Amino acid sequence: MNEKFLKKALLIIGAALMVLVCLFPFVWMIIISFTKDATFLGSPYVRFEFTLDNYRTVLSDPTLHFLDYFRNSIVIATIVTITTVMTSALGAYAVSRINFRGRLVVPIFVLGVSMFPQISLVGYLFKFIEKLGWINTYKALFFPYVAWTLPLALWMLLSYFSQLPKDLDEAAMIDGASRIQTLYKVILPLSAPALFSTALLVFIAAFNEFMFALLFTTDYRARTVPVGIALFQGVHGEVPWGNIMAASAISTIPLVILALIFQRYIVSGLTAGAIKGE
Amino acid sequence: MGGARYPEEKLAYGMLSPMLAFVVLFIIIPVLGTFWISLHRDVTFIPGFKFVGLDNYINVLSKREFWYSLFVTVSFSLVSVGLETILGLAFALILNERMKGRGILRAIVLIPWAVPTIISARTWELMYNYSYGLFNWILNSIGLGGVNWLGSPLSAFFAVVFADVWKTTPFMTLLLLAGLQAIPGDTYEAAIIDGANMFQRFRHVTLPLLRPVLIVAVTLRTIDALRVFDVIYVLTGGGPGGATMSLSMLAFNYYNLGDYGVGSAISIITFLTVLSFTVVYLKVGRFQEGLK
Numbered sequence: 001m002n003e004k005f006l007k008k009a010l011l012i013i014g015a016a017l018m019v020l021v022c023l024f025p026f027v028w029m030i031i032i033s034f035t036k037d038a039t040f041l042g043s044p045y046v047r048f049e050f051t052l053d054n055y056r057t058v059l060s061d062p063t064l065h066f067l068d069y070f071r072n073s074i075v076i077a078t079i080v081t082i083t084t085v086m087t088s089a090l091g092a093y094a095v096s097r098i099n100f101r102g103r104l105v106v107p108i109f110v111l112g113v114s115m116f117p118q119i120s121l122v123g124y125l126f127k128f129i130e131k132l133g134w135i136n137t138y139k140a141l142f143f144p145y146v147a148w149t150l151p152l153a154l155w156m157l158l159s160y161f162s163q164l165p166k167d168l169d170e171a172a173m174i175d176g177a178s179r180i181q182t183l184y185k186v187i188l189p190l191s192a193p194a195l196f197s198t199a200l201l202v203f204i205a206a207f208n209e210f211m212f213a214l215l216f217t218t219d220y221r222a223r224t225v226p227v228g229i230a231l232f233q234g235v236h237g238e239v240p241w242g243n244i245m246a247a248s249a250i251s252t253i254p255l256v257i258l259a260l261i262f263q264r265y266i267v268s269g270l271t272a273g274a275i276k277g278e
Numbered sequence: 279m280g281g282a283r284y285p286e287e288k289l290a291y292g293m294l295s296p297m298l299a300f301v302v303l304f305i306i307i308p309v310l311g312t313f314w315i316s317l318h319r320d321v322t323f324i325p326g327f328k329f330v331g332l333d334n335y336i337n338v339l340s341k342r343e344f345w346y347s348l349f350v351t352v353s354f355s356l357v358s359v360g361l362e363t364i365l366g367l368a369f370a371l372i373l374n375e376r377m378k379g380r381g382i383l384r385a386i387v388l389i390p391w392a393v394p395t396i397i398s399a400r401t402w403e404l405m406y407n408y409s410y411g412l413f414n415w416i417l418n419s420i421g422l423g424g425v426n427w428l429g430s431p432l433s434a435f436f437a438v439v440f441a442d443v444w445k446t447t448p449f450m451t452l453l454l455l456a457g458l459q460a461i462p463g464d465t466y467e468a469a470i471i472d473g474a475n476m477f478q479r480f481r482h483v484t485l486p487l488l489r490p491v492l493i494v495a496v497t498l499r500t501i502d503a504l505r506v507f508d509v510i511y512v513l514t515g516g517g518p519g520g521a522t523m524s525l526s527m528l529a530f531n532y533y534n535l536g537d538y539g540v541g542s543a544i545s546i547i548t549f550l551t552v553l554s555f556t557v558v559y560l561k562v563g564r565f566q567e568g569l570k
Contacts, residue, residue, distance in 0.1 A: 003476055014372045015383060021365075022386050025444060026393060028412055029401045087296045094293035098286045106294060108565055113305050115556040117505035119526040120549035123533060123542040124311025125304070147304035150297055179289055208394045210508045211526075215533075226396035230512055241404050248397040259392035260385045267384070270449065271456040274498055 026256070033249040037242035054246035065220035066247050069228035073251070076138055076224065077206040080145040084202045085195060087146065088153035093183045095154075096161040097169055107158060114151030118211045126215050140216035141224070145209060149202045152273045156201070159272040160194035161187065197265030201273070204255060225251045309549065315542040322536030334543035344544065346520055347528045351551075354439060354524060355503035361443045363496055366450030371480075373451065374458040391448035399512035402441040403428070406513070431521030434514050438522045442509050446502070450495055457491030458484070490562075497559040504552050525551070 036049040058066045094100070095107050125144060134140040164187060172182040188195065210226045217223040229251070232244050259266060284290075316335070319328045338344050373384055390398065405412040406427035414424035427437045461484065469479045485492075507526040510516060516523035516531065525548040532541030 007476055011372060011375055011377060014368060015377075015379075018369050018372060018383065019386055021444070022389050022448075025398060025401045025405065026389055028405060029397075032404065087300065090293040091297040094290040098290040098293075099284050100287040100290035101284065103290075104566055106298070108560060110297070110301055111565065112556055112560055113301055115501050115552060115559065116305065116309060117526060117545070117548050117552050119505065119507065119529045120312055120545040121305060121308035122312075123308075123315050123529075123538055123545055125308045126533070127315075127538070128308070128311065143300070144304045147300040150300055154297065179286065179293075204392065208396075210396050210511070211530075214511075226394050226508075229400055230396045232400075244400055245404070248400060252393050252397055255392045255394070256389055259388045263385045263388050266388065267452050267456075270452050274449075274453055274494070 026252070029245050029248050029252070032241060033245040035242055037240060051242075054242040055250070058243050058246045058250065064232075064243070064247075065223070066228060066250075068220040069223050069225045070251065072138070072220075072222055073207055073224040073226075076141050076145065076222075077203050079138075080142060080149060080206040081199050081203045083142075083146050084149045084153050085157075085199050088150055088157055088198070089183070089188065089191075089195070091150075091154055092157035092161050093179075093187060095158055097166065098179070107154060110151045110154055114148070118148075122211060122215055125212075129216055134216070136217055136219055136221045136223075138222055141209075141213060141222060144212050144216075145206050148209070148212075149205050152205070153198050153202055156198045156269050156273045157191070157194060160191055164190060193265060194269075197262065197269035200258060200262055200265060201269050204258075207255065312542045312549075313546050315538050316546050318539055320538040320542075322538070330539070334539045335547075338540060338543045338547065343520065343523075344528070344547075347523045347525055348551075350435070350520070350522060351504060351506070351524045351548075354435070354442075354506060354522075355500050357436075358439050358442050358446075358503050358506075359496060359499045361439065362447050362450050362499060363492070365443065365447050366495075367454055367492075369447065369451040370454035370458055371484075373455050387448050387451055389448075390444050390446075393445070395445055395508040396512055398445050399441055399509045402437070402444070402509075403513055406437050428514055429518060431518055434518055434521050438510055438513050441513060442503070442506065445509070446499065450499060453491060453495040453498075454488065457488045457495075460491075461487045493562050494559065497555060497562060501552055501555045501559060504555065505548065 031048065033054055034050055034052070036051045036053065058064060091106075091110075095103055121144070129135060129140045132139075168186055168190070169182050172186045173179075177185065207224075208226065209224070210230070213222075213224045213227045214230070217227060225247075229244060229247055232247065233239065317329060317331060319326070319330045319333070369387055373380065373387065393401075408414060408424055408426050408429070411427070413427065417424055425433055428434050465483055465487070466479060469483050474482065505526050506524045507530065510522050510524055510527050511530070514522040516527045525544060529541045529544035529548060532538075532544060535541075
């Protein structure tokens with residue numbers, strides 16, 4: 001009895017702490033985004049005074065370029081997601097269904113490569129992209145992002161495709177379907193949940209990326225939200241925290257809502273991507 | 279011949295080629311290119327790209343700044359992954375229990391993961407602010423006085439660690455939770471019949487059975503922590519006095535100064551450090567077996 005009570009008490013305290021730890025910076029972001037900036041000046045702490053000014057400024061002041069950054073992020077993340085999911089589905093299908101020399105090596109190679117530090121690519125990549133005249137274009141981010149998100153997508157789809165019985169393919173092929181037809185008429189429709197969770201994780205990864213975007217963009221034409229927010233500075237020294245937090249909240253809330261709605265997919269996707277064989 | 283053994287080989291290579299093209303062109307070649315640059319004197323404001331052999335490496339390895347940065351990076355990874363493992367394990371144990379509201383708790387734990395790193399770093403930056411940050415407001419209101427979080431070496435180091443731990447713990451939690459759920463319930467029942475209490479069960483049943491997942495998760499997170507950049511770029515830029523200067527941040531600074539030769543040499547050393555952990559990860563993960 002005693003142990004049961006102790007366990008329950010530990011659980012409740014633990015759960016409460018967990019909620020507090022996970023939520024407070026996010027909640028603080030939201031609170032400050034609704035707080036009047038002026039209260040920061042010369043104040044020992046934030047005096048909360050509700051306002052929508054921060055949101056209004058961020059969404060309407062064209063010199064801040066927030067809407068440009070936001071559009072760039074959405075467009076780039078979307079085209080990267082579509083390309084990555086299509087490319088990795090082809091690859092995952094080949095590895096899970098076709099016997100070829102190097103079948104065991106290819107996915108391990110791709111997975112290993114994804115562990116490289118970003119900094120070890122940017123020295124050369126920067127010069128390369130500069131030479132191509134791609135600075136400040138979507139292309140400068142599109143190609144590296146696809147390469148960067150492919151390994152995770154490949155492993156997620158691979159772990160899903162491997163669970164689908166091979167009889168499905170054989171039946172389709174006896175009916176005269178080619179490999180490619182089997183993939184998009186049989187395997188892909190059956191893999192909708194896996195494709196969806198892969199797409200979600202790739203989208204969030206592309207939306208989050210910072211180092212490439214920081215180096216390969218210098219103005220609003222291709223600059224993404226993370227770079228915009230990292231470099232957001234006040235004109236006269238004082239950092240406009242209210243504006244920064246409003247911009248942060250606008251960019252974060254859609255991602256958090258996606259994560260909350262589709263948490264089941266995200267959890268299975270992340271674990272499949274990291275630890276094979278469930 | 280091989281062609282007869284695997285009649286569909288050509289098709290397989292065709293299906294893999296778009297993926298491999300992206301990886302080779304935008305990861306493999308850039309890494310090799312950075313290595314190439316590291317063997318040259320390549321400084322924006324000094325004319326001439328010149329082969330210098332290992333000079334950049336000798337230059338880097340003879341700098342105190344580099345060794346300090348290596349020390350900072352390794353300490354950061356150890357402390358950050360250590361804290362994250364303890365916290366992640368605690369969270370996973372909580373989420374593994376049957377109780378009311380478990381679904382909501384599982385959703386909440388994902389929030390730090392969903393917040394973009396740069397955005398979470400800026401929020402932490404604001405909370406650490408000396409004059410109007412949340413932490414000093416709390417410290418001031420209980421009469422302890424403020425701390426200059428990002429201004430002194432030790433507190434800046436931990437400030438960066440905490441921000442990183444917050445962001446990355448959900449991932450650890452999810453991996454460990456998946457590991458916990460794979461432990462069959464009857465092992466616990468057997469332990470209860472044998473009279474093991476809650477702590478003995480954790481020590482002698484949970485931990486040993488969770489070990490393989492724990493090792494994979496820790497290695498994976500260590501690989502990630504060794505290349506830390508975003509959080510540091512926003513919070514401290516590597517300061518004060520190099521106290522939070524990770525290898526990635528140091529290399530980035532050299533690129534920013536226009537010294538691509540030295541920046542590339544540091545990048546390649548970072549690469550080799552991470553690569554050694556990657557090999558361990560691929561070995562302990564037993565990925566090859568999963569494919570058979």
